[in-house]
Amino acid sequence: MIYLIMGVSGSGKTTIGERLAKRLGCQFSDADQFHSEANRKKMAEGTPLNDDDRWPWLDAIRAAMQEAHHNRQTHVFACSALKKQYRERLQTATEGIVLVFLNGPAEVLSERILNRRGHFFDPRLLQSQIDTLEPPSEQEALLIDVRQSPDEIIDVILQASERRQ
Incomplete structure (x- = not known):
């Protein structure tokens, strides 16, 4: 099974993705590792990415998802996937x-971004992500409030995925 954890910066994609993968005993991949150096530089300078920047990045993530599926591996991916067309x-x-x-x-997300260290994302870009976000519907995704604890969030994900099988 492939899991895709999505949301804007500060929503906890990496934290939840890593913990979910550990609980499932599988691999975790963060979308940040698929960004080109040019994309990383733009974001570090506070310049929002455009669709031309994102397509090759999304294609690299999609290829990794296909490979995991082809190899019959459970794998957790984390990616902002802000627009419906990206998803x-x-x-x-x-x-x-x-x-x-x-x-x-937004205030919870902003506080989280300001408190993290060693990440290339410029906190000023949060509003551009919120403005770009096309939230998925309940039919498209499992909708989770980030104010729950990581363990509670993972429990909800696992319970929902069990019902889908």
């Missing part, structure tokens, strides 16, 4: 991807 592109990797949308109030 649709990623979901062409395979059928049955469990899409999880982590969402919360």
